[in-house]
Amino acid sequence: MKNVVTHRKFQRYSALAISPLSIWIVYSIICMKGSSFQETYNWFSNPFNAFFMAAFFIISFLHLKLGLQIIIEDYVHNLKHRSLTILSINIACYIFAGIAIFSILTMLF
Amino acid sequence: MDTIENKTNKRPLSPHLQIYKPQITSILSIFHRFTGVFLAFGLLLSVIFVFFTAMGEETYKWWNCIVNSLVGKGLLFLWLLAIIFHALNGVRYFLWDNDIGMSIPSVKWSGLFVCVLTLVLTCVLGILIWM
Amino acid sequence: MVAFNLPKNSKVLKGNRFKLSRDVPNKRALEIYRYDPDSSNNPRVDYFEINMHECGPMVLDALIYIKSQIDSSLTFRRSCREGVCGSCSMNIDGTNTLACIKHIKDVKGVVKIYPLPHMKIIKDLVPDLSDAYKQYASVKPWLQSTMPSKSEKEQLQSPEERKEIDGAYECILCFCCSASCPSYWWNGDKYLGPAALLQAYRWISDSRDESSKSRLEFLKDSFKLYRCHTIMNCTNACPKGLNPAQAISRIKSSIANIE
Structure with missing residues (x-):
């Protein structure tokens, strides 16, 4: 993200969105402890759960990408290395978010 | 003979990290950063978990073995600690963005509060998850 | 690295x-x-x-x-x-x-x-503080105003307007704050640091200054201003009890508001 003001806004808003989602996930982990494979699978095939899990992954990866960008800018001073590192982080974020969405969709349908 | 330019170039850098006394301000700030990076790895692992669940019972069980091992539990506990700290400390940044609690007494007080609350919440949730 | x-x-x-x-x-x-x-x-x-x-x-x-x-x-x-x-x-x-x-x-x-x-x-x-002084100079630490030539009268400030620069004008430029900031340690060549930014804020919040908008535009930069991660070491160090971190935070809010 080039514009630093937008960057900050997105970082703050994504943080706001993740908080309730994380609470919900920790709550779900507590409720589901000791559950079998089938129970876990069924939990994921519930559209409500699937939607919020997908939202969690997308927003979390956005937040992660924005946060790591700041850290890389702080510590990697060589401009070429810097943009390469940020680019690879972005690509990794898209790939992993893609895997998460793909998995969730598989269980949903 | 040393020219002035030569002298300017060989000037040493004064010690920084080596001598600066740890402050609650900088310690919590760097801890926010550490937990953030640590949570990034946690997020990758949770993607793998979801992926393995979607792939079927075989891979799910294999993954579950790792999660239920001592190392897996330890990592999960640290991850819980990290997410709670990162979230609670994040609230301080929101308040500061809105010009609330920026005096040094407030900063120290809220920092301490975040640390204590993190430990308490982590223990309570840890007990709820693993007991 | x-x-x-x-x-x-x-x-x-x-x-x-x-x-x-x-x-x-x-x-x-x-x-x-x-x-x-x-x-x-x-x-x-x-x-x-x-x-x-x-x-x-x-x-x-x-x-x-x-x-x-x-x-x-x-x-x-x-x-x-x-x-x-x-x-x-x-x-x-x-x-x-x-x-x-x-x-x-x-x-x-x-x-x-x-x-x-x-x-x-x-x-x-x-x-050697020359870089720190250069950064201080870069925020143009003087009153920018065309008013006096127009009105030929002194520019008045209400007590409330004057109060706005309390906590900012008292800075003695000792650079204790900038030299306490880890972010300034790692990026001191591009990040202006708390001392210079507190002075930038001092002129932005001065009711008589007419170029606060261009001052904010100048600071709207990923490195000049936004390397501040609200670590708060600066405020903790200031021997005059000033709050550079708060000033920087207010500059960030002002920039977000004009966007």
Whole structure:
């Protein structure tokens, strides 16, 4: 993200969105402890759960990408290395978010 | 003979990290950063978990073995600690963005509060998850 | 990558020891960073013992005492000796402060004295502040206004408007804050640092200044302003009790509002 003001806004808003989602996930982990494979699978095939899990992954990866960008800018001073590192982080974020969405969709349908 | 330019170039850098006394301000700030990076790895692992669940019972069980091992539990506990700290400390940044609690007494007080609350919440949730 | 370690020529070695010849009841020990630009040696830490009976209560008093009684080559900046000039800023007992208003009795054990952290050192406790001054100049620290020529009257400020710059105009430019900021350590060449930004805020919030918008535009930069991650070391260090972190946060809000 080039514009630093937008960057900050997105970082703050994504943080706001993740908080309730994380609470919900920790709550779900507590409720589901000791559950079998089938129970876990069924939990994921519930559209409500699937939607919020997908939202969690997308927003979390956005937040992660924005946060790591700041850290890389702080510590990697060589401009070429810097943009390469940020680019690879972005690509990794898209790939992993893609895997998460793909998995969730598989269980949903 | 040393020219002035030569002298300017060989000037040493004064010690920084080596001598600066740890402050609650900088310690919590760097801890926010550490937990953030640590949570990034946690997020990758949770993607793998979801992926393995979607792939079927075989891979799910294999993954579950790792999660239920001592190392897996330890990592999960640290991850819980990290997410709670990162979230609670994040609230301080929101308040500061809105010009609330920026005096040094407030900063120290809220920092301490975040640390204590993190430990308490982590223990309570840890007990709820693993007991 | 940023260097968290000191470069080879900056590693601090053990230096000379100046012990008292006889034991006295109120003896204090000091460790002082020394660097001699005329030798090719690395910086070193010298150890001094002084009799507090012969010396004033402040760290600056001890430095002056050492310079006049033990080692006249000890070099440091000082002027007002009462916390209004900002010359004797240095790192005492692990935090940046002014030597003239730091009580020796507030320090436990050996008093460790270093120059301001992560600065190029000219000699002993004297850092090269030219980059910091350049950054200060870059925020145009003067009133920009066309008003007087139009109205031919003095520009009045209401008490409320005047209050806006309280906590910002008192800065004495000792750079304790900037030199305490890890972000300034790693990116001090591009990040303006808390001292310069507090002064930028001082002019942005001045009701008589007419160019706050261009001032904000100038600061709207990923490195000049936004390397501030609200670590708050600056506010913790300021010997005048000012709050640079809050000023920076307010600048960020103002920029977000004009977007």
